[in-house]
Amino acid sequence: xxxxxxxxxxxxxxxxxxxxxxxxxxxxxxxxxxxxxxxxxxxxxxxxxxxxxxxxxxxxxxxxxxxxxxxxxxxxxxxxxxxxxxxxxxxxxxxxxxxxxxxxxxxxxxxxxxxxxxxxxxxxxxxxxxxxxxxxxxxxxxxxxxxxxxxxxxxxxxxxxxxxxxxxxxxxxxxxxxxxxxxxxxxxxxxxxxxxxxxxxxxxxxxxxxxxxxxxxxxxxxxxxxxxxxxxxxxxxxxxxxxxxxxxxxxxxxxxxxxxxxxxxxxxxxxxxxxxxxxxxxxxxxxxxxxxxxxxxxxxx
Amino acid sequence: xxxxxxxxxxxxxxxxxxxxxxxxxxxxxxxxxxxxxxxxxxxxxxxxxxxxxxxxxxxxxxxxxxxxxxxxxxxxxxxxxxxxxxxxxxxxxxxxxxxxxx
Numbered sequence: 001x002x003x004x005x006x007x008x009x010x011x012x013x014x015x016x017x018x019x020x021x022x023x024x025x026x027x028x029x030x031x032x033x034x035x036x037x038x039x040x041x042x043x044x045x046x047x048x049x050x051x052x053x054x055x056x057x058x059x060x061x062x063x064x065x066x067x068x069x070x071x072x073x074x075x076x077x078x079x080x081x082x083x084x085x086x087x088x089x090x091x092x093x094x095x096x097x098x099x100x101x102x103x104x105x106x107x108x109x110x111x112x113x114x115x116x117x118x119x120x121x122x123x124x125x126x127x128x129x130x131x132x133x134x135x136x137x138x139x140x141x142x143x144x145x146x147x148x149x150x151x152x153x154x155x156x157x158x159x160x161x162x163x164x165x166x167x168x169x170x171x172x173x174x175x176x177x178x179x180x181x182x183x184x185x186x187x188x189x190x191x192x193x194x195x196x197x198x199x200x201x202x203x204x205x206x207x208x209x210x211x212x213x214x215x216x217x218x219x220x221x222x223x224x225x226x227x228x229x230x231x232x233x234x235x236x237x238x239x240x241x242x243x244x245x246x247x248x249x250x251x252x253x254x255x256x257x258x259x260x261x262x263x264x265x266x267x268x269x270x271x272x273x274x275x276x277x278x279x280x281x282x283x284x285x286x287x288x289x290x291x292x293x294x295x296x297x298x299x300x301x
Numbered sequence: 302x303x304x305x306x307x308x309x310x311x312x313x314x315x316x317x318x319x320x321x322x323x324x325x326x327x328x329x330x331x332x333x334x335x336x337x338x339x340x341x342x343x344x345x346x347x348x349x350x351x352x353x354x355x356x357x358x359x360x361x362x363x364x365x366x367x368x369x370x371x372x373x374x375x376x377x378x379x380x381x382x383x384x385x386x387x388x389x390x391x392x393x394x395x396x397x398x399x400x401x402x403x
Contacts (some may be wrong), residue, residue: 067403149370160377161322163370189331189371191322241329
């Protein structure tokens with residue numbers, strides 16, 4: 001289980017040695033969110049020296065997004081804005097990464113393991129750890145800098161004006177929305193706003209790439225990140241006036257917007273030996289935050 | 302995923318509110334387009350081409366793509382434009398008769 005992280009700035013975090021097993025070179029990572037039960041993680045990785053790794057398969061569903069630099073994946077040279085995803089067990093070609101490259105690496109339903117191999121882990125490799133598809137998993141590569149923005153597929157009734165670039169879509173089962181997986185880029189145009197509170201049946205994670213957006217948990221500016229478990233309310237959005245806001249999102253199912261208005265919380269109790277105004281207890285479930293994000297003003301609690 | 306047609310009435314604000322939002326978003330994004338293009342022209346030699354690569358060209362391309370995306374919202378607003386109200390003096394709509402209960 002990943003904790004509720006909202007809101008952190010990646011520059012506030014310490015560096016670790018990168019968890020890129022079976023590779024040679026030098027890289028470091030910041031852990032944006034980490035599941036200590038199964039080893040899933042979302043990380044920012046910077047390659048201090050050129051790095052390479054032979055072909056083989058991951059032990060988790062793995063996604064890379066290149067913020068800066070160059071990555072060679074087999075015969076494909078990928079630059080800034082490129083994304084690729086490989087499900088656990090699918091053999092991917094050898095990789096070479098140029099010194100100075102800066103990437104986001106997300107892994108799900110497994111840990112950092114990597115097996116050098118000439119073939120897949122098994123005869124059939126599924127599309128992912130949360131899939132219901134009977135189709136075999138495959139390598140997905142998207143160059144987002146060459147992709148057009150499309151209208152929001154997930155408008156529900158409140159967020160029609162957001163724009164998307166689809167990175168990966170594994171549709172849910174008709175019987176269970178909390179299956180499948182979605183990775184997208186989202187752009188909230190300048191001045192976009194939604195003054196309501198929203199929650200979803202699936203987890204939602206985002207890393208801020210460009211612009212800014214103020215919302216109930218603080219300000220999403222470049223490097224800001226959240227991992228929000230299912231059903232946590234969020235909202236009161238206002239995108240920046242100059243560039244709007246752009247981020248990369250991941251969801252473990254299909255996005256459904258459940259809307260709350262006139263939200264309020266009532267906590268009742270009789271203080272025995274403290275001043276409830278100045279010494280009252282905080283509510284359980286305060287999310288992980290870092291110093292740049294500052295304290296949460298409890299808007300939308 | 303959305304399972305119904307867009308209903309702007311369900312979103313905060315009326316059609317005018319959304320039209321003002323789209324106008325503002327387009328204006329801000331067009332400013333970025335023009336700023337980036339001016340920057341590229343400033344880097345071009347006299348009568349020469351603008352630099353085809355680099356951060357400024359990436360910014361220009363992205364701002365143009367975003368501008369194009371915002372034109373989808375103009376089409377949406379055209380599709381959802383409210384019918385203008387007729388002038389006064391018309392017959393008031395009568396109250397709907399309720400059907401007698403059986």
